[in-house]
Amino acid sequence: MIILNDKLNEPLYxxxxxxxxxxxxxxxxxxxxxLYSIRTLSNxxxxxxxxxxxxxxxLCLEGYITNKARSGFFVQRLDNQxxxxxxKHNYNKNTxxxxxKEYDKPNNTYKYNFQYGKLSPxxxxxxxxxxxxxxxxxxxxxxxMVSYNERKGEEGLRTxxxxxxxxxxxxxxxxxxxxxxxxxxxxxNLICQLLKEHSTDIAxxxxxxxxxxxxxINNELNVIPISLEDDGVKLSELKNSDAKIIYTTxxxxxxxxxxxxxxKRLKLLEWAIDNDSIIIEDDYDSELRYTGKPxxxxxxxxxxxxxxxxGTLSKSLSPALRISYMVLPEGLLKRYNDIFKKYVAYVxxxxxxxxxxxxxxxxxxTHLRKICHSNKKxxxxxxxxxxxxxxxxxxxxxxxxxxxVILEFKNGLSEKDLITRxxxxxxxxxxxxxxxxxxxxxxxxxxxxxxxxxxxxxxVKGINILNKAWFND
Amino acid sequence: MIILNDKLNEPLYxxxxxxxxxxxxxxxxxxxxxLYSIRTLSNxxxxxxxxxxxxxxxLCLEGYITNKARSGFFVQRLDNQxxxxxxKHNYNKNTxxxxxKEYDKPNNTYKYNFQYGKLSPxxxxxxxxxxxxxxxxxxxxxxxMVSYNERKGEEGLRTxxxxxxxxxxxxxxxxxxxxxxxxxxxxxNLICQLLKEHSTDIAxxxxxxxxxxxxxINNELNVIPISLEDDGVKLSELKNSDAKIIYTTxxxxxxxxxxxxxxKRLKLLEWAIDNDSIIIEDDYDSELRYTGKPxxxxxxxxxxxxxxxxGTLSKSLSPALRISYMVLPEGLLKRYNDIFKKYVAYVxxxxxxxxxxxxxxxxxxTHLRKICHSNKKxxxxxxxxxxxxxxxxxxxxxxxxxxxVILEFKNGLSEKDLITRxxxxxxxxxxxxxxxxxxxxxxxxxxxxxxxxxxxxxxVKGINILNKAWFND
Numbered sequence: 001m002i003i004l005n006d007k008l009n010e011p012l013y014x015x016x017x018x019x020x021x022x023x024x025x026x027x028x029x030x031x032x033x034x035l036y037s038i039r040t041l042s043n044x045x046x047x048x049x050x051x052x053x054x055x056x057x058x059l060c061l062e063g064y065i066t067n068k069a070r071s072g073f074f075v076q077r078l079d080n081q082x083x084x085x086x087x088k089h090n091y092n093k094n095t096x097x098x099x100x101k102e103y104d105k106p107n108n109t110y111k112y113n114f115q116y117g118k119l120s121p122x123x124x125x126x127x128x129x130x131x132x133x134x135x136x137x138x139x140x141x142x143x144x145m146v147s148y149n150e151r152k153g154e155e156g157l158r159t160x161x162x163x164x165x166x167x168x169x170x171x172x173x174x175x176x177x178x179x180x181x182x183x184x185x186x187x188x189n190l191i192c193q194l195l196k197e198h199s200t201d202i203a204x205x206x207x208x209x210x211x212x213x214x215x216x217i218n219n220e221l222n223v224i225p226i227s228l229e230d231d232g233v234k235l236s237e238l239k240n241s242d243a244k245i246i247y248t249t250x251x252x253x254x255x256x257x258x259x260x261x262x263x264k265r266l267k268l269l270e271w272a273i274d275n276d277s278i279i280i281e282d283d284y285d286s287e288l289r290y291t292g293k294p295x296x297x298x299x300x301x302x303x304x305x306x307x308x309x310x311g312t313l314s315k316s317l318s319p320a321l322r323i324s325y326m327v328l329p330e331g332l333l334k335r336y337n338d339i340f341k342k343y344v345a346y347v348x349x350x351x352x353x354x355x356x357x358x359x360x361x362x363x364x365x366t367h368l369r370k371i372c373h374s375n376k377k378x379x380x381x382x383x384x385x386x387x388x389x390x391x392x393x394x395x396x397x398x399x400x401x402x403x404x405v406i407l408e409f410k411n412g413l414s415e416k417d418l419i420t421r422x423x424x425x426x427x428x429x430x431x432x433x434x435x436x437x438x439x440x441x442x443x444x445x446x447x448x449x450x451x452x453x454x455x456x457x458x459x460v461k462g463i464n465i466l467n468k469a470w471f472n473d
Numbered sequence: 474m475i476i477l478n479d480k481l482n483e484p485l486y487x488x489x490x491x492x493x494x495x496x497x498x499x500x501x502x503x504x505x506x507x508l509y510s511i512r513t514l515s516n517x518x519x520x521x522x523x524x525x526x527x528x529x530x531x532l533c534l535e536g537y538i539t540n541k542a543r544s545g546f547f548v549q550r551l552d553n554q555x556x557x558x559x560x561k562h563n564y565n566k567n568t569x570x571x572x573x574k575e576y577d578k579p580n581n582t583y584k585y586n587f588q589y590g591k592l593s594p595x596x597x598x599x600x601x602x603x604x605x606x607x608x609x610x611x612x613x614x615x616x617x618m619v620s621y622n623e624r625k626g627e628e629g630l631r632t633x634x635x636x637x638x639x640x641x642x643x644x645x646x647x648x649x650x651x652x653x654x655x656x657x658x659x660x661x662n663l664i665c666q667l668l669k670e671h672s673t674d675i676a677x678x679x680x681x682x683x684x685x686x687x688x689x690i691n692n693e694l695n696v697i698p699i700s701l702e703d704d705g706v707k708l709s710e711l712k713n714s715d716a717k718i719i720y721t722t723x724x725x726x727x728x729x730x731x732x733x734x735x736x737k738r739l740k741l742l743e744w745a746i747d748n749d750s751i752i753i754e755d756d757y758d759s760e761l762r763y764t765g766k767p768x769x770x771x772x773x774x775x776x777x778x779x780x781x782x783x784g785t786l787s788k789s790l791s792p793a794l795r796i797s798y799m800v801l802p803e804g805l806l807k808r809y810n811d812i813f814k815k816y817v818a819y820v821x822x823x824x825x826x827x828x829x830x831x832x833x834x835x836x837x838x839t840h841l842r843k844i845c846h847s848n849k850k851x852x853x854x855x856x857x858x859x860x861x862x863x864x865x866x867x868x869x870x871x872x873x874x875x876x877x878v879i880l881e882f883k884n885g886l887s888e889k890d891l892i893t894r895x896x897x898x899x900x901x902x903x904x905x906x907x908x909x910x911x912x913x914x915x916x917x918x919x920x921x922x923x924x925x926x927x928x929x930x931x932x933v934k935g936i937n938i939l940n941k942a943w944f945n946d
Binding site for chain 1: 599606620621659692736738769793812
């Protein structure tokens with residue numbers, strides 16, 4: 001028996017369809033049963049024949065019933081075991097099991113939070129961004145807003161990035177070599193697939209950026225840790241390895257903050273040339289140098305096409321934009337165009353176009369000056385306060401650039417102690433251990449302080465509290 | 474000799490730095506040479522000592538010179554061969570070689586272009602989208618706009634999608650099972666890495682979506698083609714294969730447009746359960762059905778956690794947004810949370826939030842009704858015109874849903890002939906051959922017509938021209 005309720009939101013044909021389907025699944029209407037004709041059912045339910053017809057057509061389409069010419073609608077056979085599964089289908093399970101323990105949500109509850117990579121909302125160019133978005137969405141032709149667009153990214157944006165990289169980072173390339181991606185990991189994922197033919201071993205800095213490492217591992221590359229010296233990777237270790245690819249952060253090593261000088265850059269290039277190897281240069285925070293000018297990229301001194309250059313907007317504009325870019329050497333373009341020719345663009349059109357206009361109107365340079373200035377002030381106040389309060393009790397690594405420093409301690413406290421004591425005083429500082437592959441090489445006496453997301457005032461207050469937590473307890 | 478020009482945009486310290494660096498690279502200043510002291514050089518150039526100091530510090534930082542305590546600045550050793558490379562560094566190459574031959578830009582020059590996946594700009598909710606964007610960018614707290622956000626996607630958006638999928642597609646899941654990605658290929662890439670432990674063989678429909686196939690190949694999965702019957706994949710072929718994963722489009726097979734009925738869905742599920750296999754259900758255009766209601770998903774009848782469900786906004790809202798989502802079975806969540814725990818969100822925050830508000834305010838349902846109505850009209854006029862003009866000379870496959878149909882011909886013309894003749898008359902139609910793996914199984918007498926990007930008027934005119942091109946020549 002079918003019961004219709006015209007007070008429900010559900011259309012009448014849906015109610016008929018659903019109730020018959022449920023009866024078939026529950027076995028109340030057996031296989032082979034002939035259903036009422038459309039006319040009979042519509043009369044008995046007092047609905048139009050169209051309504052019943054819609055319901056029957058849907059049941060036919062899904063295979064629950066079949067329409068035999070000139071004899072009517074019959075219930076189809078459904079396998080018993082599978083019917084059983086359909087019947088007991090039930091999702092009232094405990095949600096808690098599903099949550100990842102490691103799922104670290106941004107921690108916004110602490111006032112003094114030295115989180116790395118968080119920027120200050122005051123320095124996002126919100127007014128200009130909104131203005132450009134509105135201009136773009138007012139154009140009479142919005143074809144691009146509803147199309148699949150250029151798979152390497154918008155030509156206009158790639159041109160802006162090309163010019164910027166040329167001027168500020170010495171990067172020489174042509175438009176075709178630039179690809180816009182949704183974040184550094186998205187670049188690296190493509191690079192892994194691009195280079196798999198070349199080698200399945202990849203050398204990485206140890207310690208190094210763990211977000212890159214997991215991408216290599218998930219792409220089944222064999223990760224070879226290379227120790228660091230004061231001026232970057234230990235070349236002797238690299239040369240003794242089987243690696244034919246290296247992932248490196250030469251201009252501001254992550255996390256130690258060291259800078260690779262020109263001699264070592266040349267030697268690393270020489271290794272790549274002699275060894276038929278590729279250097280993946282991650283230039284993640286090149287915009288942010290507080291003394292001197294940015295150091296020219298490896299790509300700019302590479303005449304043999306050994307360097308893949310990667311950059312991101314995450315440190316200089318916002319990580320919430322999910323925009324990064326890479327510059328491939330000419331020699332890899334053919335394979336890129338080949339294996340990714342059926343891929344579509346990685347970044348939304350509107351966002352690419354907004355950034356393009358932002359750069360094209362000259363706002364990018366103004367913005368860089370502003371955030372460099374603001375982060376320099378934060379950096380200086382951080383370093384000054386640490387020096388003043390903690391003096392020789394700590395060593396500051398990685399000064400004068402980027403958005404973080406590393407503190408090394410000599411008072412016997414372990415990383416965990418340092419973090420716990422800080423937290424007990426209401427200040428969040430971050431571990432460095434996650435960046436090591438060979439954890440046994442880590443002296444376990446450092447923590448990381450990001451400063452870009454805090455005000456100067458809170459930086460001073462936070463360091464004062466930390467000094468108390470670590471040294472006066 | 475250093476020549477300064479205070480009319481240049483380049484700061485004076487940069488001019489000094491650059492000129493000394495060039496002299497070192499060109500060999501004009503030899504290794505070991507002592508530079509002028511800061512005071513001497515600043516006097517001779519008539520600039521402040523700070524200016525020279527900046528230049529020297531930068532050269533030190535990059536390793537071109539070194540500062541020996543109490544004796545001054547000396548030029549460092551640079552390897553000869555590498556210096557040679559630096560010197561002849563030159564990028565004036567021919568651009569043409571760099572361009573991919575396959576790089577098919579959207580073809581907007583033809584008036585009658587039956588391109589698949591292109592939508593009509595008139596149906597993008599531009600006014601609402603702009604309004605919501607402006608509201609979001611006016612909020613006083615913009616922390617999220619400058620932060621790394623939830624890696625699985627914004628909870629609010631995932632909730633909206635969960636509710637929508639539950640109502641319209643019968644998908645039962647919890648928030649933790651939903652992940653927002655930047656397009657179907659981005660979902661599939663993650664799935665490949667997620668399932669590599671499970672199996673390295675994947676069965677796919679032949680013909681099937683080539684954009685998925687390349688992702689599997691680039692992830693080094695072994696692709697096993699499975700033939701199609703009228704109601705979907707040939708189960709006997711699947712059972713004879715080694716595959717423990719299948720990628721399928723059951724609700725509207727791409728490209729043939731067939732619908733997998735409930736019996737076959739249950740049998741496919743049975744295969745997955747018995748064989749410890751995973752079904753990747755790509756429900757790419759489920760919103761667009763022009764007769765009856767959308768067919769419930771495979772996920773909705775799966776009680777054993779064998780189905781990964783994928784959906785996209787590309788067909789229903791816009792491909793330029795680059796938003797897709799997947800629903801993982803609970804059994805795969807632990808591994809997902811584990812291997813991707815260091816990944817960051819894939820889609821820009823602002824875009825996710827705009828879509829969330831759009832759905833939350835009820836605009837999504839209105840929009841779906843609108844585009845369904847508009848595309849149904851286009852579909853109907855397309856099918857009607859083809860039937861009227863070409864009658865029994867062609868078979869139309871995949872009617873009543875989605876954004877395309879396939880035409881099969883019996884007049885002896887090959888795919889290539891059909892496309893060429895159309896193009897000679899100014900109409901662009903598309904090949905189907907690209908969707909086949911075993912091209913020898915393709916009868917080579919079909920073409921694909923997408924209709925969503927054209928007006929009804931142009932559809933009628935286009936079909937009239939095509940009729941002439943194909944049958945009256």
